[in-house]
Amino acid sequence: MRISNIRINNFVCFRGEHNLKLDAIPYAVTAQHLQDQRRSNWLGKSTFLESIWFALYGEHRWPSEDSWITRGEDEGGVKIEFSNGYSVERYRYRGKATQLAVFKDGTAKQGEAQNLINEVTGLDRQDFDATCYFRQKRMSRFIVAKPAERMQTVVGWLRLERLDDCADATAERMGKMAEGVSVYQARITHNTNTMHEMMRGLDLTPSAGVRDNVETLNAFIAEHTTEIEQLQGAVGLLENDRDKLVAWQKDEGASDQFKSVSADGVKLKHWLAEVATEDRQQANVNATLAWNEALGRYNMAKRELQTKRALMRGQFDGACPVAGMLCPVKGEINSNMGANNRLYDKACQNEATARLEWEEAQASKVETQRLYQEVTDTDARLAGLRAQALQLRQAANRFAAGAPTEMSLDEVNRLIGVAQSNLAQTKERKHTKETVLKRIHELSEDTGKATTHIKLLQTDLTVAREANLVFKRSRQRIAETALSSIETGANALLQESNIDLSITARWQREGEGLADACDKCGAPFGTSRKVKVCGRCGEARGPKMVNKLELVLSNVSGAAEDLGGGAFQLSASAWLRRMRACAWSVALIDEPFGALDESNRDAFAAHLNSILRGAYGFDQAFVVSHSPGTMEAMPGRIVIKSDGKHSSLHVD
Numbered sequence: 001m002r003i004s005n006i007r008i009n010n011f012v013c014f015r016g017e018h019n020l021k022l023d024a025i026p027y028a029v030t031a032q033h034l035q036d037q038r039r040s041n042w043l044g045k046s047t048f049l050e051s052i053w054f055a056l057y058g059e060h061r062w063p064s065e066d067s068w069i070t071r072g073e074d075e076g077g078v079k080i081e082f083s084n085g086y087s088v089e090r091y092r093y094r095g096k097a098t099q100l101a102v103f104k105d106g107t108a109k110q111g112e113a114q115n116l117i118n119e120v121t122g123l124d125r126q127d128f129d130a131t132c133y134f135r136q137k138r139m140s141r142f143i144v145a146k147p148a149e150r151m152q153t154v155v156g157w158l159r160l161e162r163l164d165d166c167a168d169a170t171a172e173r174m175g176k177m178a179e180g181v182s183v184y185q186a187r188i189t190h191n192t193n194t195m196h197e198m199m200r201g202l203d204l205t206p207s208a209g210v211r212d213n214v215e216t217l218n219a220f221i222a223e224h225t226t227e228i229e230q231l232q233g234a235v236g237l238l239e240n241d242r243d244k245l246v247a248w249q250k251d252e253g254a255s256d257q258f259k260s261v262s263a264d265g266v267k268l269k270h271w272l273a274e275v276a277t278e279d280r281q282q283a284n285v286n287a288t289l290a291w292n293e294a295l296g297r298y299n300m301a302k303r304e305l306q307t308k309r310a311l312m313r314g315q316f317d318g319a320c321p322v323a324g325m326l327c328p329v330k331g332e333i334n335s336n337m338g339a340n341n342r343l344y345d346k347a348c349q350n351e352a353t354a355r356l357e358w359e360e361a362q363a364s365k366v367e368t369q370r371l372y373q374e375v376t377d378t379d380a381r382l383a384g385l386r387a388q389a390l391q392l393r394q395a396a397n398r399f400a401a402g403a404p405t406e407m408s409l410d411e412v413n414r415l416i417g418v419a420q421s422n423l424a425q426t427k428e429r430k431h432t433k434e435t436v437l438k439r440i441h442e443l444s445e446d447t448g449k450a451t452t453h454i455k456l457l458q459t460d461l462t463v464a465r466e467a468n469l470v471f472k473r474s475r476q477r478i479a480e481t482a483l484s485s486i487e488t489g490a491n492a493l494l495q496e497s498n499i500d501l502s503i504t505a506r507w508q509r510e511g512e513g514l515a516d517a518c519d520k521c522g523a524p525f526g527t528s529r530k531v532k533v534c535g536r537c538g539e540a541r542g543p544k545m546v547n548k549l550e551l552v553l554s555n556v557s558g559a560a561e562d563l564g565g566g567a568f569q570l571s572a573s574a575w576l577r578r579m580r581a582c583a584w585s586v587a588l589i590d591e592p593f594g595a596l597d598e599s600n601r602d603a604f605a606a607h608l609n610s611i612l613r614g615a616y617g618f619d620q621a622f623v624v625s626h627s628p629g630t631m632e633a634m635p636g637r638i639v640i641k642s643d644g645k646h647s648s649l650h651v652d
Helices: 045-057 113-121 125-131 147-158 161-201 210-274 277-312 330-335 337-401 409-496 558-580 598-613 628-633
Strands: 003-011 014-021 026-033 075-082 086-093 099-104 503-514 543-553 586-590 620-624 636-642 647-651
Touching (some): 003 045, 014 647, 045 636, 099 113, 147 409, 161 409, 210 409, 277 337
Parallel strands (some): 026 620, 026 636, 586 620
Antiparallel strands (some): 003 014, 003 075, 636 647
């Protein structure tokens, strides 16, 4: 894949539009000043190469995006057409964003244009810059660069990032697993220390081992269980004695009450025996009968009085108060007023006499009822005392039988307190040992789990170490194989050019001290420098090796650095494009050998065309050089003509 056409429009010094149709040959890029034939600097040679770099990757050395547009113009850009039908155009209107478009046979391709360019060329920006773009005064950069920079570039060439990522991932995983092992080991240590501390707190011997101490604790717990049962029995017996004493003391009060009730009953019985109960009862009956008769007489006297009062007033209604019949002589009676007055007076006397008799009968009745009620109440009280005495008799008998124990209630309560205190202390001792035993079981179980995790982690750690070792060895093997091929190609180029110089590429060198891990199995040696043999596989411990890409020249000088760097870069470009199977076959070479003497420059220039188109596979190249030998060695030529302000491009 090469450039078939390039169109440059208002790019830096190239004002207007410039179209170049190009063939599959190396071109020498030269410049002519229209007013000064001897002058060729600052006329646009490097700018021409940079326009290709700009079109492909959008990078330039000018301070702002607008500044690469030719001064005074509103727009600019570069379009490159490739031999495979693709084309790339990067353009910009002043003050607006730079645009990128990729075409295939005139049809715009969709998607991410920059990624498509990388895919079509087979090279990303870093690869292209390292292998196809030989910048001015930078041919020696691989020689003089820092090892880390060289390493980073070559890692990108070889696509070792994935191996590095795998190695880093396994290393990170190893670190986490090692950290996990440390965490679990710390847990085991903590569990062990905790168990020992608890054992010492119970006067056990930690050195006897967990199993023996567990058996001892179980024996202690069994003894405490038996002691608790005995103390609970003793407390029960004492509480029974206490309850009996309390009941007996209550019986003493019942006994005294029984005596009092019995004495009261005897008194009431004697009183009833002395009183004529039947006479009081008969007297009460007689008094009631007498009262009823007196009441009848009194009621009759009151009616008689009412009748006589009516007769006296001439108001006899004719009803006989005796017979209750209509009196036939009503009129005569009402007219006989004198006799009626006498009868009225007699009736008043009779009523007064009857009322007095009734009142006396009433008083007699009340008194006899009182006397009879006194007997009835006493008899009822006696019956109640008898019932009460019957209830109190058993308690009195129990008290009379004597106290249930020779100890006093205070003594029994004191013994109960002592037994309960001993019981509580024994329960507490048992609970403490049970808690410790449970905790020992928990810690032992946790220690077992931690031990299992450690074994699993150590197994995984072994696998990760072996994988990490494989990744590192694969990385080293790939790098050393590639560098050997690139080194061979670079030395062949120098030899073909009859230049007395050689280059040696070294990926690894011996560092300070001994290896941190075994080269054979990857097992770590630890921090001690005294360990000389791997504890896993028995391999002897070697020196510490450091991955550090070094390029060593057989001669040291600025010219040798340019020659060696250029040869290495050309060889690396050929190797990389071959390994990637990429279609790109264009080299951009800007003043490659300014530091070389005339002999070496001519020797290299004489073979540059065949070198580029031969083993290094560049179908097309653009070489900027002030060397006549270099320009003469190139079959094609691009001439830049300039008035010192603006330049134009021409293909000769």
